[in-house]
């Protein structure tokens with residue numbers, strides 16, 4: 001695959017854009033046998049810049065602004081001329097020269113594009129074959145508006161962070177496919193056959209304790225590398241942790257990552273991390289968090305691979321917090337005293353919750369429970385660091401982590417996942433009862449086994465369902481001024497719909513949220529039950545809409561009501577709690593968990609992008 005060889009000026013000549021591409025705005029992936037061109041450090045560096053470049057390499061490239069500082073001595077005209085000569089499109093050089101500095105673009109015809117393997121908010125991922133070597137790669141096509149410099153710079157941030165990292169357990173950016181005339185770019189990554197979400201949720205796969213340790217160690221090594229370079233990943237979840245057929249785990253998807261600097265450390269957006277993996281301080285709106293948000297997510301992933309399912313599956317931010325309290329216990333008084341959040345006390349539960357983590361992980365060794373409890377500490381500073389987790393007793397006691405090469409070769413992930421998801425779709429919903437059985441770990445001598453299990457899909461994995469014609473959402477507001485009346489709104493064409501009132505009841509009973517109708521939006525609650533426990537059993541609260549009103553958000557400084565994909569229905573998918581905006585889908589037409597996650601992910605990505613535009617965080 002492409003490499004970065006230093007000072008290889010002569011290679012530049014080899015990077016000329018083919019006549020076909022000159023007329024093609026999209027990179028033209030072909031099946032021709034044209035040789036793949038390597039990435040080279042081109043001739044930007046003068047002797048002084050070379051010195052700086054070498055220094056930064058000795059330091060492990062730890063300065064994210066390396067590109068910017070390197071090129072600062074050169075005139076813009078020179079840089080653009082150099083980069084254009086290297087084959088980069090002008091819109092990219094002018095908006096994000098530092099991201100591609102020292103590299104030359106790879107040519108589209110060096111790859112044979114195969115099937116699509118992933119779809120993100122701002123990307124589509126394809127499997128592809130490198131023509132010259134036959135090696136499989138993943139091509140991530142990044143969507144952005146190339147007329148908008150901010151949009152390009154946002155994408156450039158991901159590239160800069162990826163270039164800053166260099167570790168066997170971090171997904172390596174191997175190159176970028178584009179051309180002088182292209183309007184899009186593809187990031188080239190090593191192809192990984194599996195992800196931890198697919199493997200751990202597969203009922204046919206059961207990890208042994210030493211296999212779990214092996215995955216966890218690799219994850220923590222990768223994370224330690226990020227954190228030591230000031231990079232917070234901010235989207236650690238099982239599906240972003242990829243595994244190849246050699247048992248090597250790599251942390252992927254740095255689309256939400258950021259480098260903490262003295263300048264931005266108190267001005268970060270709280271709307272990061274996929275809901276199920278989001279730390280409590282983020283749910284409470286913190287904007288001055290640190291790398292410990294990643295450690296919380298690692299705790300969630302640890303629990304997920306132990307149990308075979310995500311451990312905290314909230315459907316809204318408020319429900320997510322509730323689930324955290326139920327698992328980890330309500331935070332101690334000291335937590336609320338120390339919390340620097342303006343609205344922290346709004347999140348203080350009225351009831352005391354005892355931690356249930358030990359019960360839920362009763363098969364896990366004592367050392368494992370201790371590590372899990374540490375990672376899932378309500379107080380960020382008690383979570384320790386990736387390094388301290390690696391030094392924990394869990395990894396120092398038998399059974400030790402196995403060697404990655406001894407991990408089983410699983411059937412191709414994409415096929416396996418596709419089949420599994422299809423099976424789930426066909427079978428849902430099964431019954432009102434929870435049919436999920438935790439996949440407890442096997443004893444040390446066991447290997448991962450492929451067996452045929454029953455169907456594991458659980459009804460409570462699904463969002464609360466509504467009438468077939470649903471697709472509405474609701475919002476709650478509470479303010480202190482004349483607008484100060486809480487409003488519960490939903491938007492549903494039909495006159496009546498069923499909505500589980502658990503979130504309403506939870507908001508009211510747990511946080512003391514007082515719901516009142518206001519003039520603009522009138523709602524009725526029928527048969528409301530005080531149901532504190534969202535997870536177990538749907539409550540039969542019925543709401544009928546008479547009027548409607550759009551929700552708006554402030555809280556974390558982001559306003560989803562101005563999202564690109566703006567519609568009344570979508571705007572209403574927020575629960576505003578005090579100043580904290582609570583977002584996330586509550587109810588979906590089809591009742592598919594994939595849909596919830598997709599929407600949640602999209603919301604986060606759009607919000608972070610917007611926040612980046614506004615504040616650069």
Ligand SMILES: Nc1ncnc2c1ncn2[C@@H]1O[C@H](COP(=O)(O)OP(=O)(O)OP(=O)(O)O)[C@@H](O)[C@H]1O
Pocket residue numbers: 117118119120121122123125137138140171189190191192193195239240242252253254255605
């Ligand atoms: N190197 C890879 N090998 C195999 N599959 C990959 C690779 N990278 C990504 N994928 C697949 O593509 C999916 C989407 O990729 P990724 O997570 O990077 O983007 P995203 O976060 O969904 O997109 P965006 O950041 O634009 O919203 C992943 O969930 C994974 O299934």
